Amino acid sequence: MTSPCSHLEPPALPPGALTSQASIPPPLPPNSPDLTFLPTPSSLQVPIPPPPPLPPPPPALGPATPHVFGMEKSQLLKEALEKSGPVPTGREDVKRLLKLHKDRFRSDLQWILFCADLPSLIQEGPQCGLVALWMAGTLLAPPSGVPLERLVQVALERGYTAQGEMFSVADMGRLAQEALGCQVELLCGGLGGPNRDRVLQHLIAGHPLLIPYDEDFNHEPCQRKGHKAHWAVSTGVLLGVPGVPSLGYAEDPELAGLFHPVPSTPCQPPPLPEEGSPGTIYLLSKQGKSWHYQLWDYDQVRESNLQLTDFSPSRAADGWSYVVPAGGLQSGLCGQALLLRLHNASR
Structure with a gap:
């Protein structure tokens, strides 16, 4: 079922949108040869020695550390990242969380993990939404990627943001x-009801989901009436099921009861937990204040997303200007989410 507000009109470029403050100068052309100093025919008669051999390539350093926006300004952040080691994969973080919080996950169920890995990007200022979109874009954009600076530039030019919010x-x-040039479906009416199965099938297929919610002190969803409004990207789901289908799944070699789809193997669709069955669905999510994945109870995310109604009083009084839509957070964020996919991807 498609949400009644799923159609997005292409943006029109407002007059005077291209300002000198937001524009980025074009790349410099490659250096052309200076014809004044071309060799004369007589000079070509002297043999030129061959160039020295190229140095060997540097040794592989393993997975890259997370990119931190503004890290060059903070030696403390740089040292913390160097000590943290490589960015963990979604599977690694899920296994860590399952072992660390055994009491949170029902022991009477088996668990199936669907996940697509993302890089990490630590936000600077109120850029959580743009950082979440940048992370999602690594699954949607060309291999060269779309830099965060490009997202900020376009958002400024179109009048979507003032500070990155x-x-x-x-x-x-x-x-x-x-x-990003991707397909976009805007969900209205929350993550429950008819939208629930649509979200789950979207994540099982490996597509990203962008969700606004209220952020608690530990980055998890909470309910603060929108005063802690934040953005996250989900690229996976952990499903608790009574039994795992026999076709296309393998049990994790390190953690009994956890199953993964076998790559390049036909996979029997898993049974989706019924709505109202608590503790059976967890979203695998990332947001711009940590380079770790988190597992969030689906109902907790749904409830947080449904109560984004008020602009933060502290933010309203901080002296900065923000772009808030007519109707405030109630019309801009409350009960809404974005399903993103490649243009050639099936639904």
């Missing part, structure tokens, strides 16, 4: 269409 899911969808 994004308080409109519809504007975020238009930005994703223009900057």
Whole structure:
């Protein structure tokens, strides 16, 4: 079932949108030869020795550490990242969380993990939405990727943001269409009801989901009426099922009861837990204040997303200007989310 507000019109370029403050100068052309100093025919008669051999390539250093926006300004952040080691994969983080919080996950169920790995990017300032979109874009954009600076530039030019904040899911969808060239579906009415199975099938297929929610002190969803509005990207789901289908799944060699789809193997669709069965669905999510994945109870995310109604009083009084849509957070964020996919991807 398609949400009644799923159609996004392509953005129109407002007059005077290209300002000198937001524009990025074009790349310099490659250096052309200076014809004044071309060798004369007589000079070509002297044999030129061959160039020295190239040095050997540097040794592989393993997975890259997370990119941190503004890390060059902070030696403390740089040292913390160097000590943290490589970015963990979604599978590694899930196994760590399952072992660390055994009491949170029902022992009477078997668990199937679907996940697509993302790089990490630590935000600077109120850029959580743009950072979440950048991470999602690594699954959607060309191999060269779309830099965060490009997302910021387009958002500024279109009038979607002033400081990097994004308080409109519809504007975020238009930005994703223009900057990433992907399919966008805007969900309204929350993550429950008919939207629930649509979200789960989307994540099982390996597509990213962008969700606004209220952020607690540990980055998990909470309910603060929108005063702690934040963005996350989900690229996976952990399903608790009574039994795992026999076709296309393998049990984790290190953690009994956890199963993964076998790559390049036909996979029998898993049974989706019924709505109202607590503790059976967890979203695998990332947000711009940590380079670790988190597992969030689906109902907890749904409830947090449904109560984003008020702009933070502390933010309203901080002296900065923000772009807030008509109707505030109630119309811009509350009960909404974005399903993103490649243009050639099936639904």
